[in-house]
Amino acid sequence: MISIAVDTMGGDHGPADFVDAVAAASINLNVEFLLVGHERTLTALLSEREHNPERIAVYHAPDAVGQYEDAGRAVAAKPDASIAIAARLVREGLAQTLVTAGNPRAILLTADRSFARIAGVGNVALASVFPTETRRGEKEDPFSLILDTGAAPRATAHDLVAYAVMGGAYASVVSRNLRPRVGLLSNGTEEEAELTPEIREASAALREHPGVHYIGPIDAMDIPRGTADIVVCSGFTGSIATKLLEGVHETVLSLARYAYKERAMKRAALVMLQGGVSQLKQLTDWEQYGGAPILGFEYPIIRAHGRSHARALHNAIKIAAKVAGSDLIARIRTGLAACPPDAGDGASS
Amino acid sequence: MSIRRVYRWDLDKTYLRTDFDSALGLLRAAFEGAQSKQNVPGTAGLLRELRRAGSASEVNRIYFISGSPRQMRPVIEQKLRIDGVQWDGLVLKPNIENMLRGRLRAVKEQIGYKLPVLLESRGGIEPPSPEILFGDDAEWDAFIYSLYGDLIAGRVEGVDLERTLQLARVYPDARARILRALHMVPPFDAVRRIFINLDRRTPPTHLAPYGRRVVPIYNYFQAALVLGETGELTPEAVIRVALEMIRKHEYEVEQLSNSYQELLRRRTISGAIGEALAVALRDFQTPPGMPSAEEVLFSFQRRVRAIAHSGRMAPPEDEPIDYPTLFVREQRRHHEAKARRKAPSLFE
Numbered sequence: 001m002i003s004i005a006v007d008t009m010g011g012d013h014g015p016a017d018f019v020d021a022v023a024a025a026s027i028n029l030n031v032e033f034l035l036v037g038h039e040r041t042l043t044a045l046l047s048e049r050e051h052n053p054e055r056i057a058v059y060h061a062p063d064a065v066g067q068y069e070d071a072g073r074a075v076a077a078k079p080d081a082s083i084a085i086a087a088r089l090v091r092e093g094l095a096q097t098l099v100t101a102g103n104p105r106a107i108l109l110t111a112d113r114s115f116a117r118i119a120g121v122g123n124v125a126l127a128s129v130f131p132t133e134t135r136r137g138e139k140e141d142p143f144s145l146i147l148d149t150g151a152a153p154r155a156t157a158h159d160l161v162a163y164a165v166m167g168g169a170y171a172s173v174v175s176r177n178l179r180p181r182v183g184l185l186s187n188g189t190e191e192e193a194e195l196t197p198e199i200r201e202a203s204a205a206l207r208e209h210p211g212v213h214y215i216g217p218i219d220a221m222d223i224p225r226g227t228a229d230i231v232v233c234s235g236f237t238g239s240i241a242t243k244l245l246e247g248v249h250e251t252v253l254s255l256a257r258y259a260y261k262e263r264a265m266k267r268a269a270l271v272m273l274q275g276g277v278s279q280l281k282q283l284t285d286w287e288q289y290g291g292a293p294i295l296g297f298e299y300p301i302i303r304a305h306g307r308s309h310a311r312a313l314h315n316a317i318k319i320a321a322k323v324a325g326s327d328l329i330a331r332i333r334t335g336l337a338a339c340p341p342d343a344g345d346g347a348s349s
Numbered sequence: 350m351s352i353r354r355v356y357r358w359d360l361d362k363t364y365l366r367t368d369f370d371s372a373l374g375l376l377r378a379a380f381e382g383a384q385s386k387q388n389v390p391g392t393a394g395l396l397r398e399l400r401r402a403g404s405a406s407e408v409n410r411i412y413f414i415s416g417s418p419r420q421m422r423p424v425i426e427q428k429l430r431i432d433g434v435q436w437d438g439l440v441l442k443p444n445i446e447n448m449l450r451g452r453l454r455a456v457k458e459q460i461g462y463k464l465p466v467l468l469e470s471r472g473g474i475e476p477p478s479p480e481i482l483f484g485d486d487a488e489w490d491a492f493i494y495s496l497y498g499d500l501i502a503g504r505v506e507g508v509d510l511e512r513t514l515q516l517a518r519v520y521p522d523a524r525a526r527i528l529r530a531l532h533m534v535p536p537f538d539a540v541r542r543i544f545i546n547l548d549r550r551t552p553p554t555h556l557a558p559y560g561r562r563v564v565p566i567y568n569y570f571q572a573a574l575v576l577g578e579t580g581e582l583t584p585e586a587v588i589r590v591a592l593e594m595i596r597k598h599e600y601e602v603e604q605l606s607n608s609y610q611e612l613l614r615r616r617t618i619s620g621a622i623g624e625a626l627a628v629a630l631r632d633f634q635t636p637p638g639m640p641s642a643e644e645v646l647f648s649f650q651r652r653v654r655a656i657a658h659s660g661r662m663a664p665p666e667d668e669p670i671d672y673p674t675l676f677v678r679e680q681r682r683h684h685e686a687k688a689r690r691k692a693p694s695l696f697e
Contacts, residue, residue, distance in 0.1 A: 001601055024696045027550065032603055039659030043614040050550040053567050053611035054604035057652050060659040094651075314696045 001032045002324045005095035008037035009064035009082035010102025012306045016045055020310035023051035025317045034095050036061050036086040061085045067306050071105035083107060087114035090299045096324035099316050101304040108151055115297040120336035123152035123159045124296030128242045132226030137177030144226055145171060148235040149242045155234035157201035164212050165335035166295040167230035173326040174319055179213045183228030185237055188219030208340040290315025300328055352478040353407035356399050360415035362485040362548040364392045383427035391569030393432035394593035398586040400435050412438040414466055416459060419443055440466050459489045461519035467497045468530035482543045486551040492679055495559050496672055498540030500531055512673040544572045555682060558675055560667035564617060570594055571608050578622035584629035602640045602648045610652040616664045623649060
């Protein structure tokens with residue numbers, strides 16, 4: 001049976017939402033869940049919910065790293081924090097993957113202490129999903145994967161190529177998109193002189209890579225359009241891009257809410273547009289995607305948003321189950337081994 | 350020969366995996382042969398072990414009481430024989446008689462059927478024989494068994510019994526039978542445990558008002574563990590129940606060790622049975638193709654260690670049960686559970 005370690009203490013809303021998600025998943029999925037958190041709290045919460053305890057083991061964690069704590073200090077001071085114990089369970093082979101909604105920096109630091117990196121990976125990548133106009137893969141997923149979105153601010157050409165390989169492998173497993181289109185986030189030009197050296201070098205390497213369906217440099221407007229299934233960039237750029245996209249989305253929704261409250265005419269107009277608005281809401285509803293991976297370690301990690309409620313966490317768990325039962329790491333290894341020998345081996349950092 | 354223990358079992362959803370939530374399921378249950386009937390995993394093994402736990406001078410009695418119609422007797426008896434289960438009594442519901450008399454409510458209603466049967470059966474048993482009862486969460490087993498236990502222990506006031514039977518709309522003749530049978534039973538606090546198989550995954554806290562005598566279980570390995578800890582079964586017998594679940598029902602060691610941990614976490618067992626199992630497993634020869642004793646021990650010990658430092662909490666003290674109030678609460682709970690089963694899930 002596949003086992004997934006679930007850090008229940010990481011999210012903004014406490015363990016109840018995690019327990020809701022795991023309780024439902026324990027009935028629907030043939031997966032064992034190693035719930036890491038405060039045992040008495042978890043037992044009390046489970047006892048109030050329909051669940052299948054044959055598929056749940058609780059691992060007591062006396063500590064947790066707060067969402068806004070200084071990650072470096074907290075990880076060092078709390079060796080028995082829930083994220084550390086969850087990572088230990090994965091390292092010891094008791095679980096194949098880990099789901100958390102915790103402090104991203106603490107997750108990365110803990111993972112770095114606990115797991116080796118896949119051979120050929122320099123920087124690991126924190127991925128995010130973003131809803132797009134177009135759908136992709138056998139599962140018709142309406143989102144693209146952006147990586148890196150903040151694990152490492154800088155990326156060498158070699159890192160960018162590795163991100164493309166890892167993102168492609170992930171899309172092939174999760175979206176069953178066997179030939180995902182990969183774009184390098186840039187200013188959209190094909191003019192070599194206008195590209196940064198890293199992107200120029202990575203672009204050349206990706207064109208040569210037999211396992212990557214590279215469509216060239218793309219610009220930020222292509223992200224919501226869904227031109228690429230995998231958007232590759234440095235952590236610095238990715239962090240700015242995703243925050244900008246999230247901000248725009250939130251502003252649009254709050255403007256709509258404001259309009260609804262402010263004027264009867266606008267309210268009437270919004271009611272008429274209800275179908276479209278709800279479609280837009282559904283499209284941009286991040287809860288349906290649940291989580292995104294941290295790629296580059298020998299074990300995959302699925303990170304849910306800190307604000308996640310039960311539905312998003314349940315979806316993150318479903319993704320983790322899919323990843324845990326797959327050959328994702330082997331696919332990444334194969335992809336990295338197929339990189340051209342001079343695929344930007346760090347010279348341009 | 351005296352009676353050491355009386356074990357009373359419900360059939361559907363307690364011993365047999367019966368689907369009576371759909372018309373198709375009901376039809377299938379009515380017409381399928383003994384060979385096609387499926388056990389709830391572990392039940393056959395557990396019943397054999399319970400029977401075997403008696404001695405030459407003290408026997409363990411096994412009685413079945415079921416809401417299935419009397420016409421099913423041959424099939425059920427054949428099924429019990431196939432499973433190697435020995436029994437001392439099997440009471441089935443006179444559904445055709447109820448229908449012919451126009452007592453349609455009695456076809457579904459359980460309190461007016463099971464309570465007099467239990468009391469009448471108790472009347473024929475020597476007072477010091479303790480009872481352990483097995484039911485499920487699909488209907489009213491926890492309520493009926495608890496009421497039965499408290500009635501024979503003399504803990505229920507007549508006025509509360511009357512009010513409860515009224516609320517349950519028990520037919521007057523069944524009420525009279527209950528009162529008559531109750532007068533024939535010498536008072537004795539006989540009911541030690543009531544195991545409720547959580548077929549519908551009712552959250553255990555929903556059964557908390559019944560007190561610690563009612564033990565919600567998710568599978569029969571959990572029942573065997575509790576019975577092992579209280580000395581009803583030997584550790585070897587508990588292991589044999591587990592092996593049956595692995596061999597016949599494809600249980601994995603992890604599922605069993607998680608079940609063990611769940612009982613520890615709920616403070617249903619103290620862990621003494623785990624230690625006894627560890628000792629017994631050292632000398633136990635697991636059959637070929639089964640997980641090794643070391644593998645089993647490792648899995649169990651890992652789950653015990655996982656919660657070793659979480660601190661112990663004393664289980665809450667039991668309160669006397671106010672049956673009329675509990676009846677109303679249970680009725681509401683059953684309605685809500687039914688509505689929940691029909692409602693789309695948040696996670697779909």
